[in-house]
Structure formats: C-alpha cells, structure tokens
Amino acid sequence: MAAAAAQERGSLLLLVVSGALLAAGGGAWWAGAAGAAEILWLAAGLLGLAFAIATTARAARERRPTVDVIAVLALVGAPAVGEPFAGAVIAVMLASGQALEARASARARRELSLLVQRAPRRARLRAGGTVRDVPAEDVVPGDVVVVAAGEVVPVDGRLLTPAVLDEAALTGEPLPVERAPGEDVRSGVVNAGGQAELVATATAGASTYAGIVRLVESAQASSAPFVRAADRVAVLFVPLTLAVAGAAWLLSGDPVRAVAVLVVATPCPLLLAAPIAVVSGISRAARLGVVVRGGGPLERLAGARVVLFDKTGTITQGRPVVSAVLVPPAGGAGAPSRDATARAAGLDADEVLRLAASLDQMSPHVLAGAIVAAALRRGLTLSVPTGLEEVHGHGLRGRVDGVAVQVGRAGWVGGDAGAQDAWVRRVRRRAALDGALTVFVGVDGRTAGAVLLVDPVRADAPRTVRVLRAAGVRRVVLLTGDRWDTARAVGRVVGVDEVVAEQDPAGKLQVIRSEAGHGTTVMVGDGVNDAPALAAADVGVALAARGATASSEAADVVLTTDRVDALADAITVARRARRIALQAVVVGMGLSLVALGAAAGGLLRPAVGAVVQEGIDVLAIAVALRAVVPPRSRRRLSPADTQAATELWAEHDAVLRVVEQVRAVADALEEPDDAAADLGGARALLELLETDLVRHEQHDEAVLVPLLTRALGGHDETAALSRTHAEIEQEVVRLRHLLDGLPDAEATADDVVELRRVLYGLYAVLRLHDALERETAAGLVPHGA
Incomplete structure (x- = not known):
C-alpha cells in the first residue's frame, strides 16, 4: 500500500510538472519565442524519459515484463527528429496514464481499504460498576463489552441489551437493523442506537472482522489470469511495434514515421484497463457483502459451471428455529384461545414457551437460544429463574415465578403415564416426519408441552438456484454428510440436480474431483469440516456471517452477509467485470492498431499521434471503470x-x-x-x-x-x-x-x-x-x- 501511494504521488508530480512545461512551451510558441518553447518542451520530454527509464529498471529488477521500452525509444526519438513537442506530449501521456491507473485503482479498492481501516482497535469492558478502556486484543470470551452509540463492535458476542446496528460494512445493506437480547452480533458492525452491552464469545483475533481483514489483505495482493495474459500480450506488442517502425522507416526513408509509430504504440489499454476492471469488480462485490480474494478467484468465479452446496448452514439456516409448541389435549379438541385454556397441566402454548424460555435464558445451549428467541419474537415477558440446575444428559430445571419447571427429555420432565404416553408418542412421530428435534417442558412434575425445533431451508435458497442457472451454471449439487432422506427432502425443495449425502470430508473431495469434468467447480460451505472441500474446488465460497471459521480461511470467496443469494450476485459481478475488461482491451487495442497503421502510413505526425494515443488510453480506462458502477439498482424497497x-x-x-x-x-x-x-x-x-x-x-x-x-x-x-x-x-x-x-x-x-x-x-x-x-x-x- 505504501509503495502504491508513493507511485501515485510520483506520477502526479510528473503530470503536474510536465503539464506545466508543455503549457509554458505552448505559450512561448504562441508569443513567437520558438526557441524558448522547444527548450521547455525538451525539458518535459527529459523528465518523461527519466521516469520511463526508472520504471523500466524497476520492472527489470522485479523480473516483470514491461513495455516502457517503447516509451523510452519514443522519448529519445522525438527530439532527435526535431519533434520536441511530441516528446513533451508523450511525457504528459505517460504521467497521466500512470496517474489515471493509480487513481482508478484507489477508487476501485476503496471499499476493501475502508474495511481494513475500520478494524476496531479499542474496547470498553464492564467489571462490576466500573468501565475500563482496553486494547481490543485483550478481550476474552465472557467479558462484558460496552459499545457506545457510533462505536464499532470490537469482538463477536451475544447481546445483553437491545441494540440498533448498522451492518452495512459487512452485508452491504444500508438500513440499520434491530437486534434483541440474546442475539449474536458480529465484530465490525456499528452501534446505530443507544449504548449496548454484549458478552464476548470470541477474541478479537478470532472474531468476524479480523478474518475479513485478513481476507481483504490477501485479495489486494493478487492478480487475475486475464490480467497476466494481458501483460504477456502487451510484451508481444513490443517486437511488433519495433518491426512496424523499422519497416515504415525503411520503406519511406523518413525517420519521423518510425517515431510516430513508437508514439502511438504504447499498449495502455492492455496494461491499465484489464487490471482496473478486475479490481473494480472486486470492489463492487465487496459493496454487496462478498469478499473476493484477488483477481484469480474473481475470474474463476466468472467461469463457474458446477456449484456444490453443503446443506447445514448453507442451504439451511444452520441453527435451530422453533417450528411449533405443542400441549397435551384436554379430553379432545384442545380449544385454542388468546387466553390460557385448560390443559393437562393447565397451560397454553404461549405460557409453556414463556416458562421454558425463562429457564433457558441462562443456558448457553444452542437449543436454549432458539427457544428464548422464539419467545421474544412472540412478545412474551420472561422472568428471572431461581434454583437453576443442569442435569447432564437430561436437561435443565429450576423455578420460574414460583413454579417448578423442567426442560429436557420426555421421561425426565414428567412422570405422566397412560394418555400422556400416547401424546408423547404422537409428538415424537410428528417430529420424525418433520425432521424436528423435541424439547419437552414439565411443570410441577407433569408434562406441560413440547417444543419442536427444525433447521429450516433458507428462504432465498430456491431463488438462488434459479438465478445461478440463469447466470450460466449448468449443474447444482447438494453435497452433505447428513442423512439421505433429510438431504433429499431439502434438495427437492431447493431444486438441485443431484443430492450426494452421507459423505465424510474425504468423500466430499472425491465428489468434487469427479464434478470437475463438467467444468469450473464452486463449493459453498460454512463449517470447519468444509475447509478441505473449499480448498479442493476451483473456487471455495464460505459463509462467514456468523464468525471467522476454518472454512472462511480456506475459501477464495467469503460471503459476509447471511444470505446465500449473495453468491449469485458475486457470479454476476465477476462475469460483468471480465466482460468489461475484455471490452476495454478490444476497444483500446483496436483503436491503437488503427493509429499504428495511420502513423506508419504517414497520416499521423508524432505530436498528433501522441494526443490521439492519450485519448485512446483515457477511453479504455473509462470503459474499464464501468465495472465499479452497478449496472442497475439491486432489488430494494423504498x-x-x-x-x-x-x-x-x-x-x-x-x-x-x-x-x-x-x-x-x-x-x-x-x-x-x-x-x-x-x-x-x-x-x-x-x-x-x-x-x-x-x-x-x-x-x-x-x-x-x-x-x-x-x-x-x-x-x-x-x-x-x-x-x-x-x-x-x-x-x-x-x-x-x-x-x-x-x-x-x-x-x-x-x-x-x-x-x-x-x-x-x-x-x-x-x-x-x-x-x-x-x-x-x-x-x-x-x-x-
């Protein structure tokens, strides 16, 4: 980043000085002082020559191909044939091209750089009645973190108080969202409401934002195969230019034509437009909540033909959600009502859920969090439990509002028999049919109800599959270690081409290798066990919305928003960036070749050719910058x-x-x-x-x-x-x-x-x-x- 900044400053300085000398020479020539004008233009050309020699030498030291040798020859040849004005224009062209590249790259990388710059450095911890300021890296799980209005959340955690959060930096969504106590919150989001408190669940280094920063840094350090190919083609342009220049001189006997060919032959559309379009695509993806780790993954993503999805946490939400709260019937119909109705334990579904959630709000278990969240969504008021006791292998018990409550296994929460046993069997049968987990709730020694929890299919998953097919993906596979019947049901709902279930990590690798025969493979997952599969695919895509995991570290593309349809957005952005890069190269190089022929035929003098080439460069870069601008507004409500x-x-x-x-x-x-x-x-x-x-x-x-x-x-x-x-x-x-x-x-x-x-x-x-x-x-x- 420092080297890029120094290069930008150097190119801007050269542009200002050479531009001033060019303008001053023009003024002197207009005033009739031709000698002074030529001296000023010669000085500008010499500055450009020094800059071109320096960049050529740096490329040679780095063993990197360069076409600046053409600029060196043109800057030497222009004054040699009595065209100092052309030399000055070449210097300005060289400086402006470098400045445009630096400025365009800076703009295209802005979203990535802002992510790095916003990384939280400090945190405030509450200990008793005092709050102290500490470095973010000193926070450990279990600490109570206080986040004031406008501050960035420093670590991943679970909210203790309600909060209004601006998650735009991670998800790309502009509107703040309300989060309730008990919900997980990620580092890097901004507190857009009043003061909030959370319990840290990870260290700063293991939190979401730290992982994203590492991804961004690696994304800024690589280039795409298309860009490298463009560099190689540009180098091949050097002998072509020298051959055409030599032929023009020999056939016409006029060295001015050779200089004119050199002046218009700089392949800036290849050198500048292609990388600008690629980096612009990376920037555009970042604004949509997708971090692409460099130009290579972006280009491979653009060529995706086979997409393989893990199930849990990718196609499904990956966390339990309460699907139903059941209570034993009282004699038959079990009359529903807004008020509590007579049941076997005298409680309705809402009261059963409220008692269970009141007890579970003190438990770290993942099912407990789902029950608490369901109760809060229903607007139920939770009470503080007393006498809390966790019985390993059975469940949790305590007292809520003076009532003995148990949450856990059916045989443990109540000693009911007869009709209750039949009801428990019905609950279990329904749970088996729905693919749900059951948590039974007992009150005063009797079974009062049961909570069913499922891992639902993401609402955006079916549409994602349809959009992927429309974008050119030929094959969609559900690849999971889950049971065949469960995976098949999910695959049928989502609309995949094939379901491959009951696979361990080694089996997933074998499937990915076999699918490679159908084209470029993309593997999408979110768990630690997905990391080998993500690394084996041509493009690994990780959902990191809930924290930094081994899968996100192994992935080429990371979705920081908790929506799988962002993958379809990423593929669309990647294909558009590649298409725009190709357009910029074709337009720019096509015009450059036309100008090359015109110069060889004596139709362009060196000075005019320099101006024409400058216009071609600006046009090619402008075409490339379209990749950073959204083609049209995303679907959004007012x-x-x-x-x-x-x-x-x-x-x-x-x-x-x-x-x-x-x-x-x-x-x-x-x-x-x-x-x-x-x-x-x-x-x-x-x-x-x-x-x-x-x-x-x-x-x-x-x-x-x-x-x-x-x-x-x-x-x-x-x-x-x-x-x-x-x-x-x-x-x-x-x-x-x-x-x-x-x-x-x-x-x-x-x-x-x-x-x-x-x-x-x-x-x-x-x-x-x-x-x-x-x-x-x-x-x-x-x-x-």
Missing part, C-alpha cells in the same frame, strides 16, 4: 415500503401461532364412537381464523403484494402469492360452511373425518404460503427470511 413491510412481517409472525393451532386442533380431533364429538376447539379456531388470519392475508394482498411487485419489477413474481391468499380465504369459508352444518349433538364419525381433512388441507396451504411468502420477500423485507 423507505416507506420498508416500514410498511416491517409492520406486516411482525403481524405475519404473530399469525403463525394461529397456523400451528390449525394442526393442533386437527391432531386433537378423534373419531367418536357413539358419543358426539366435541367441536368447541374447532369453532374457537374458526373465530381466530376469520378475525386474525383472513384479515392479515387481505392486508398482505392489499399492501405487501403491490410493494413486492414494485420491487421485483412485475406481477409474475407475486402471482403465486396472490393465488395462495385466495386459496386460504376459500378454505376458511369451507370450514365455516362445514361447522355451521355440524351441530355438536349430531356430529358423526364421518363428520369428524371430513373436518380433520379440511383442517389438514388448510394447514398444508398455510405452510406452503408461508414458504412462498418468505422466498418472495427474502432479501427485501427485514426479517422476511
């Missing part, structure tokens, strides 16, 4: 639409509880024998569906669908969303007609079967609609994924 969508999504999360009650009521209905079925739970559910769910879906259709249509640029993207809104409303109407025709005293077994069929059908449509809505809104609506 601030007003973002606010409206955020409010709708909060309402959406609240309505999801009603969706789960549809499944719970259907599960609780049992076929009666001679006794009439108790349909009270279904009638109470219908009231919630009509007052909460249908109203929300109508609000979505009136507000969310139009704003998504504006952001996505057409109705095609939202047509399916509108259709499912209509299907949901129609199914609720069918449920109303069915229940209106079923008096409780006359319900038969067939009636209950039909009721369960309608409820399960409605539940399936609701789940499909939720997945579709999240996929459509992913990356647009805050918390929409």
Whole structure:
C-alpha cells in the first residue's frame, strides 16, 4: 500500500510538472519565442524519459515484463527528429496514464481499504460498576463489552441489551437493523442506537472482522489470469511495434514515421484497463457483502459451471428455529384461545414457551437460544429463574415465578403415564416426519408441552438456484454428510440436480474431483469440516456471517452477509467485470492498431499521434471503470415500503401461532364412537381464523403484494402469492360452511373425518404460503427470511 501511494504521488508530480512545461512551451510558441518553447518542451520530454527509464529498471529488477521500452525509444526519438513537442506530449501521456491507473485503482479498492481501516482497535469492558478502556486484543470470551452509540463492535458476542446496528460494512445493506437480547452480533458492525452491552464469545483475533481483514489483505495482493495474459500480450506488442517502425522507416526513408509509430504504440489499454476492471469488480462485490480474494478467484468465479452446496448452514439456516409448541389435549379438541385454556397441566402454548424460555435464558445451549428467541419474537415477558440446575444428559430445571419447571427429555420432565404416553408418542412421530428435534417442558412434575425445533431451508435458497442457472451454471449439487432422506427432502425443495449425502470430508473431495469434468467447480460451505472441500474446488465460497471459521480461511470467496443469494450476485459481478475488461482491451487495442497503421502510413505526425494515443488510453480506462458502477439498482424497497413491510412481517409472525393451532386442533380431533364429538376447539379456531388470519392475508394482498411487485419489477413474481391468499380465504369459508352444518349433538364419525381433512388441507396451504411468502420477500423485507 505504501509503495502504491508513493507511485501515485510520483506520477502526479510528473503530470503536474510536465503539464506545466508543455503549457509554458505552448505559450512561448504562441508569443513567437520558438526557441524558448522547444527548450521547455525538451525539458518535459527529459523528465518523461527519466521516469520511463526508472520504471523500466524497476520492472527489470522485479523480473516483470514491461513495455516502457517503447516509451523510452519514443522519448529519445522525438527530439532527435526535431519533434520536441511530441516528446513533451508523450511525457504528459505517460504521467497521466500512470496517474489515471493509480487513481482508478484507489477508487476501485476503496471499499476493501475502508474495511481494513475500520478494524476496531479499542474496547470498553464492564467489571462490576466500573468501565475500563482496553486494547481490543485483550478481550476474552465472557467479558462484558460496552459499545457506545457510533462505536464499532470490537469482538463477536451475544447481546445483553437491545441494540440498533448498522451492518452495512459487512452485508452491504444500508438500513440499520434491530437486534434483541440474546442475539449474536458480529465484530465490525456499528452501534446505530443507544449504548449496548454484549458478552464476548470470541477474541478479537478470532472474531468476524479480523478474518475479513485478513481476507481483504490477501485479495489486494493478487492478480487475475486475464490480467497476466494481458501483460504477456502487451510484451508481444513490443517486437511488433519495433518491426512496424523499422519497416515504415525503411520503406519511406523518413525517420519521423518510425517515431510516430513508437508514439502511438504504447499498449495502455492492455496494461491499465484489464487490471482496473478486475479490481473494480472486486470492489463492487465487496459493496454487496462478498469478499473476493484477488483477481484469480474473481475470474474463476466468472467461469463457474458446477456449484456444490453443503446443506447445514448453507442451504439451511444452520441453527435451530422453533417450528411449533405443542400441549397435551384436554379430553379432545384442545380449544385454542388468546387466553390460557385448560390443559393437562393447565397451560397454553404461549405460557409453556414463556416458562421454558425463562429457564433457558441462562443456558448457553444452542437449543436454549432458539427457544428464548422464539419467545421474544412472540412478545412474551420472561422472568428471572431461581434454583437453576443442569442435569447432564437430561436437561435443565429450576423455578420460574414460583413454579417448578423442567426442560429436557420426555421421561425426565414428567412422570405422566397412560394418555400422556400416547401424546408423547404422537409428538415424537410428528417430529420424525418433520425432521424436528423435541424439547419437552414439565411443570410441577407433569408434562406441560413440547417444543419442536427444525433447521429450516433458507428462504432465498430456491431463488438462488434459479438465478445461478440463469447466470450460466449448468449443474447444482447438494453435497452433505447428513442423512439421505433429510438431504433429499431439502434438495427437492431447493431444486438441485443431484443430492450426494452421507459423505465424510474425504468423500466430499472425491465428489468434487469427479464434478470437475463438467467444468469450473464452486463449493459453498460454512463449517470447519468444509475447509478441505473449499480448498479442493476451483473456487471455495464460505459463509462467514456468523464468525471467522476454518472454512472462511480456506475459501477464495467469503460471503459476509447471511444470505446465500449473495453468491449469485458475486457470479454476476465477476462475469460483468471480465466482460468489461475484455471490452476495454478490444476497444483500446483496436483503436491503437488503427493509429499504428495511420502513423506508419504517414497520416499521423508524432505530436498528433501522441494526443490521439492519450485519448485512446483515457477511453479504455473509462470503459474499464464501468465495472465499479452497478449496472442497475439491486432489488430494494423504498423507505416507506420498508416500514410498511416491517409492520406486516411482525403481524405475519404473530399469525403463525394461529397456523400451528390449525394442526393442533386437527391432531386433537378423534373419531367418536357413539358419543358426539366435541367441536368447541374447532369453532374457537374458526373465530381466530376469520378475525386474525383472513384479515392479515387481505392486508398482505392489499399492501405487501403491490410493494413486492414494485420491487421485483412485475406481477409474475407475486402471482403465486396472490393465488395462495385466495386459496386460504376459500378454505376458511369451507370450514365455516362445514361447522355451521355440524351441530355438536349430531356430529358423526364421518363428520369428524371430513373436518380433520379440511383442517389438514388448510394447514398444508398455510405452510406452503408461508414458504412462498418468505422466498418472495427474502432479501427485501427485514426479517422476511
């Protein structure tokens, strides 16, 4: 970086001095002092000659090919044939080309450099009632870190207080996001709200930002194969130029033509335009939350033909999410309500979740964090537990609001028997079908409920696969060590070409080698066990949004945003940068060859040729700089639409509880024998569906669908969303007609079967609609994924 800065200062100084001498000579010539003008122009040429000799010598010491020898010959030949003005113009051309390259590279590297410069150096720790300032490297896991408004978070941690964070430096998203207590926060983000506190979960050196800085430094140190090829072609241009210059002199007998050929022959479009376009592409990717480790990975990414995804943490979110909270039925239907209803333990789903989360908020277990997050999303108020005790291999117990609460295995949390055993079996069967984990909750020695947790597919994953195919990727493979049935289900949802499951790291390497026959391979992963596969692929892509891992250190490309669709953005940027580099070279070198022929034919004098070549250089660099400018705005909502969508999504999360009650009521209905079925739970559910769910879906259709249509640029993207809104409303109407025709005293077994069929059908449509809505809104609506 220091050498680049010195080179930039030197080229700027030469540009200023040579430009001043050129202008002064022009003034003297205009005033009739031809002798003084020639002296001034000769001085400018000599300065350019000294600079060209210095750069040629430096290239020779570094054993690096250079074409500056052409500039040296031109600067010597111009005054020798009585063209000092041409020599001065060549000096200005040489200086301006170097200055333009330095300035363009500085602009293109700005985002990467800002990442390095923003690395936090200090941290403030709270110990008791005092706060002390320490170097960031002194922070250890477990320290309580205080982050004031406007400060950069120095280490990865878990929030103790709410926070509003500006994550633009890592994700490229301009709007601040709200984070709740218990959520993980990454180093490098800026506190955009009031003072916040967090518990450090990593040292500064092992935190996200430190890993990104290391990636950036390596990204700035390499060049692309295309750039190296351009350098080699430029060197081949030297003997061609000398041959043409010699032929022009011999055939015409005029040495001025030879000098004119030398003047227009500098291949600056090859030397400057190609690297500027590549570095501009790296810069553009950085602004989108993608760090590319140099020009080589960028060019290989542009040629991607096969993309292999790991499953956990890449195609799926990689962390558990509460999918349902189940409670034992009281006799049959298990009537849903906004208030607590009579259950086997006297608690409804929200209260079961609140008690479990109150206990779990003191546990470091990953499942505990998911339960706490689910409770906070539902707006539940957590209490401080007492008498906390962790029983290894079983779970956690303590007292919450004077009630004995246990969270863990089914046989440990309650001593229930009979009907409760049957309910536990049903819960486990449902968990097996859904691919979920179960955590049972006991209250005062009785099983009060169960929490189901899943690792959901990322909302943006299916669209990512479609965009990759549109970008030219021929084959998409899901490569995982997970079970075949689980991997196949995920692969079917995402739409991959092949699923390869139950693979250890060695097996993954073998698969990557075999896929190399289909073209350039890209491996995407996020775990430590993905590092060998990332290194083996032509391009390794790591998701490092949750911290620096071995995979991010082994990767060529790192996604600092927690969205896998950033990979599609990166491939698009890489291909555009390569295309622009080629355009700049073709345009620039094509014009240079035309000028070369004109000079050899005597149509361009050395002075005019120098001016023409300067214009060609500026044009080629301008074409290359297009790579740093986005081709068009990314899909984004306006601030007003973002606010409206955020409010709708909060309402959406609240309505999801009603969706789960549809499944719970259907599960609780049992076929009666001679006794009439108790349909009270279904009638109470219908009231919630009509007052909460249908109203929300109508609000979505009136507000969310139009704003998504504006952001996505057409109705095609939202047509399916509108259709499912209509299907949901129609199914609720069918449920109303069915229940209106079923008096409780006359319900038969067939009636209950039909009721369960309608409820399960409605539940399936609701789940499909939720997945579709999240996929459509992913990356647009805050918390929409």
